[in-house]
Amino acid sequence: METRELRYFVAVAEEAHVGRAAERLGMAQPPLSRAIAQLERRLGADLFVRTPRGMALTGVGRTLLDEGRAALAAVEAAERRTRRAAEAPGRAPVVLTAKAGASSELMAKLLDAYAAEPGAVAVDVVLSPPGHQALMLRDGRADVAILHRPFDDVSGFDVDELATEEQVLILPSGHPASTSRSMTVAEAGAIPDLPLPRWPSLDGSYPDGPGPELRDLTQVLQLVRLGRASVVLPESARANLRDGLAVVPLTDAPRVTTLIAWPPHSTSAGVAGLVRAAGAL
Amino acid sequence: METRELRYFVAVAEEAHVGRAAERLGMAQPPLSRAIAQLERRLGADLFVRTPRGMALTGVGRTLLDEGRAALAAVEAAERRTRRAAEAPGRAPVVLTAKAGASSELMAKLLDAYAAEPGAVAVDVVLSPPGHQALMLRDGRADVAILHRPFDDVSGFDVDELATEEQVLILPSGHPASTSRSMTVAEAGAIPDLPLPRWPSLDGSYPDGPGPELRDLTQVLQLVRLGRASVVLPESARANLRDGLAVVPLTDAPRVTTLIAWPPHSTSAGVAGLVRAAGAL
DNA sequence: AGCGGGGATACCCCCGAGGTATCGGGAGCC
DNA sequence: GGCTCCCGATACCTCGGGGGTATCCCCGCT
Numbered sequence: 003m004e005t006r007e008l009r010y011f012v013a014v015a016e017e018a019h020v021g022r023a024a025e026r027l028g029m030a031q032p033p034l035s036r037a038i039a040q041l042e043r044r045l046g047a048d049l050f051v052r053t054p055r056g057m058a059l060t061g062v063g064r065t066l067l068d069e070g071r072a073a074l075a076a077v078e079a080a081e082r083r084t085r086r087a088a089e090a091p092g093r094a095p096v097v098l099t100a101k102a103g104a105s106s107e108l109m110a111k112l113l114d115a116y117a118a119e120p121g122a123v124a125v126d127v128v129l130s131p132p133g134h135q136a137l138m139l140r141d142g143r144a145d146v147a148i149l150h151r152p153f154d155d156v157s158g159f160d161v162d163e164l165a166t167e168e169q170v171l172i173l174p175s176g177h178p179a180s181t182s183r184s185m186t187v188a189e190a191g192a193i194p195d196l197p198l199p200r201w202p203s204l205d206g207s208y209p210d211g212p213g214p215e216l217r218d219l220t221q222v223l224q225l226v227r228l229g230r231a232s233v234v235l236p237e238s239a240r241a242n243l244r245d246g247l248a249v250v251p252l253t254d255a256p257r258v259t260t261l262i263a264w265p266p267h268s269t270s271a272g273v274a275g276l277v278r279a280a281g282a283l
Numbered sequence: 284m285e286t287r288e289l290r291y292f293v294a295v296a297e298e299a300h301v302g303r304a305a306e307r308l309g310m311a312q313p314p315l316s317r318a319i320a321q322l323e324r325r326l327g328a329d330l331f332v333r334t335p336r337g338m339a340l341t342g343v344g345r346t347l348l349d350e351g352r353a354a355l356a357a358v359e360a361a362e363r364r365t366r367r368a369a370e371a372p373g374r375a376p377v378v379l380t381a382k383a384g385a386s387s388e389l390m391a392k393l394l395d396a397y398a399a400e401p402g403a404v405a406v407d408v409v410l411s412p413p414g415h416q417a418l419m420l421r422d423g424r425a426d427v428a429i430l431h432r433p434f435d436d437v438s439g440f441d442v443d444e445l446a447t448e449e450q451v452l453i454l455p456s457g458h459p460a461s462t463s464r465s466m467t468v469a470e471a472g473a474i475p476d477l478p479l480p481r482w483p484s485l486d487g488s489y490p491d492g493p494g495p496e497l498r499d500l501t502q503v504l505q506l507v508r509l510g511r512a513s514v515v516l517p518e519s520a521r522a523n524l525r526d527g528l529a530v531v532p533l534t535d536a537p538r539v540t541t542l543i544a545w546p547p548h549s550t551s552a553g554v555a556g557l558v559r560a561a562g563a564l
Numbered sequence: 565a566g567c568g569g570g571g572a573t574a575c576c577c578c579c580g581a582g583g584t585a586t587c588g589g590g591a592g593c594c
Numbered sequence: 595g596g597c598t599c600c601c602g603a604t605a606c607c608t609c610g611g612g613g614g615t616a617t618c619c620c621c622g623c624t
Contacts, residue, residue, distance in 0.1 A: 003286065004285050004287060005285050005358070008358070019570080020570075021570070030615080031571075031572095032572075032614080033612065035572060035573090036612085036613090037613095045362070045365055045369060046366070047365065052572095054570075054620080062365060064550070065364055065365050066364075066365040068548055068550050069361035069423070071548075072357055072548050073357035073360065077284055077358070079350055080351045080353070081326070083350050084347040085327070087342065087346040088326060158440075158441075159439075160438050160439075265439075266439035267438070287581090300601085301601080302602085312602075313583075313602090314581065314582045315582095316603060316604090317582090317603085318582095320603080333601085333603095334590095334601090338601095338602085
C-alpha cells in the first residue's frame with residue numbers, strides 16, 4: 003500500500019464524502035473515487051458503504067482508518083525527523099514539547115541539568131496547547147515531550163516518571179465552600195454557583211455542559227477570582243496563585259504524574275541525554 | 284514520502300549496494316539509483332556517501348533508516364490487519380503469538396479464561412521463534428503477544444504484567460557443581476566443562492563464543508543431560524525436567540517477567556477481552 | 565415527473581517509474 | 595602506467611497508470 007492511497011482513504015473516511023475529500027486533497031472527484039475503488043479491490047474488502055448521503059465506513063474500513071492514521075503519522079515522522087537531522091549537520095537540536103504554562107519550574111531544572119552535561123546539544127522548547135504533545139511526538143514534530151498522566155495518552159511511547167502530585171480545588175477566597183478542610187470531586191462539581199470550566203478537546207471543540215469555555219490558566223484563574231467558576235488543578239499550580247483565591251484539597255481526585263516521553267525507537271543522543279538528565283533530577 | 288521510496292531506501296541501506304538492492308527488489312539498477320538520488324534531492328540531504336565499494340549511510344541516512352523501518356512496519360501492519368478483518372466479516376479471529384515451548388501452562392489458563400467470557404471471539408495461537416513476537420506485533424501479523432522481559436523489546440507497546448519468576452541454572456545431575464546451594468551468573472558461566480549455549484539472534488545468526496549453537500528447549504535439555512552444557516532458564520522450566528538434570532538457584536540473574544502486550548492504538552474487542560482475561564488470572 | 569446532490573464511468577493526456585545501453589571513475593594488479 | 599573490474603550515474607526510450615473533463619446513473623425529495 004502506498005501512502006498516497008492511505009492519505010486518500012483517510013480523507014474520504016474523515017469527510018464521509020468523496021467530493022469534499024477531493025477538494026481537501028486538491029484534486030478532482032473522479033480520480034479519488036477510482037483510487038478508493040481500486041484500494042478496495044486490491045484489499046479485497048469493502049471499506050465504505052455508499053449511501054445516498056455519502057460514504058459510511060464499514061467495520062473493516064474502521065480498522066484501516068485506525069491503523070492507517072498511525073502508519074501515516076509514522077511516515078510523516080520519518081520524513082520530518084530526517085529533514086531536521088539534515089538541517090543542522092551533526093548537531094541538530096532536539097525538540098522538546100510541553101503544555102504551555104505548566105511545569106515551568108521542573109522544565110527549567112531539567113534544561114539546566116541537561117545543559118550542564120558534557121556534549122549537550124541545543125534544545126528547542128515548543129509550547130503547544132494541552133493534549134498536542136503526544137501528537138507532535140507521534141508525527142515527528144517533537145523528539146521528547148513532557149506529558150501528564152492520566153490526561154495525556156501515553157501509549158506507544160517510552161516514559162519515565164518525573165513527579166507525582168495531588169490535585170486541589172481552586173475557588174474564590176470569599177466563597178462559603180472555601181473554608182472546607184477537604185472535599186470530594188463530586189462535591190466540588192456540585193457547588194451551585196461555581197461551575198467547573200470546560201476545556202477544549204484536541205479538535206478545538208468544547209464538550210457540552212454548564213461551565214464556561216476556557217483555553218488557559220490565566221483566563222480560568224481570573225474567572226475564579228471573579229467568583230464565576232472553580233477549577234481543579236495540580237498542587238503545583240499553587241505557585242502561580244495571587245490573592246483572592248482559596249485552595250481546598252480534594253480527597254479522591256486522581257493523582258497527576260508528570261512524565262518525560264520519547265518515541266520507542268529513538269536513537270538520538272540528545273533525547274538520551276535529556277532523559278538521563280530527567281532521571282537524575 | 285511514498286512507501287515505495289522508503290522500501291527502496293531501506294533496501295539500499297541494508298545492502299549497502301545499489302545492484303544487490305535492485306536485485307532484491309526485483310528491478311534494474313539504474314531506476315533504483317535515480318530513485319535514491321531523487322529522494323535525496325527532495326529531502327535536501329545526502330543519505331549516502333558513494334564509495335568505490337558501494338553506498339555507506341550518513342548520519343542523516345541512519346535517522347531515516349530507523350524511522351523508515353518503523354514507518355514501513357506500521358504501513359504493513361495497517362494492510363495486514365485490514366486484510367484479516369476483511370476475511371472473516373464481523374468475527375475475525377484475534378492472533379496471539381508466543382515463544383514456541385514457553386509459558387504453556389499460563390497460556391492454557393489464559394485461553395480457557397478468555398474462552399469462558401461471553402462474546403469471546405476465536406483466538407489463533409501462533410508459536411514463533413524467540414524474539415519474533417514483537418516484530419509480528421509491530422507489522423500486523425499478530426494482535427497480542429506474550430513477551431518476556433528483559434529479553435523482548437517491549438517499547439512501543441501497551442503491556443500488562445502476568446507473572447515474575449527467578450532464573451535457575453540447569454545442569455547434569457552427576458556434575459560436581461550440581462550440589463551447590465546457589466550460584467552467581469558469573470560462576471555459572473565459568474564452569475569449565477559446561478559452556479552455556481548460544482541462542483540465535485533475530486536474523487538467525489549466532490554470536491561468537493564457546494558454547495553449542497541451539498534452537499530450542501528440547502535440544503538444550505538433551506545436551507545438558509549428556510553433560511555437554513548447562514543453561515540458565517526461568518524457574519517454570521522445572522515443570523518440563525526429567526531425570527538426569529539438576530537445578531541450582533542463581534542469586535543475581537535478572538528476574539523474568541511474563542507480559543501480555545498489544546499495539547497501543549488497538550481497538551479490537553478480541554484484544555481487549557484477552558487482556559481483561561489475562562489481568563484477571 | 566422533475567430536480568438536485570453524490571458517486572461511478574468513459575475517455576483522454578501526460579508525467580514519471582522502469583527498462584536497456586552506455587559512460588565515468590576509483591581500486592587493484594601485473 | 596595501463597589494463598581491467600566493479601561500482602554508481604547518465605542518456606534515452608517506453609508504457610502504464612494517475613489525474614483531468616464531461617457525462618451518466620441512481621436515489622431521495624418536493
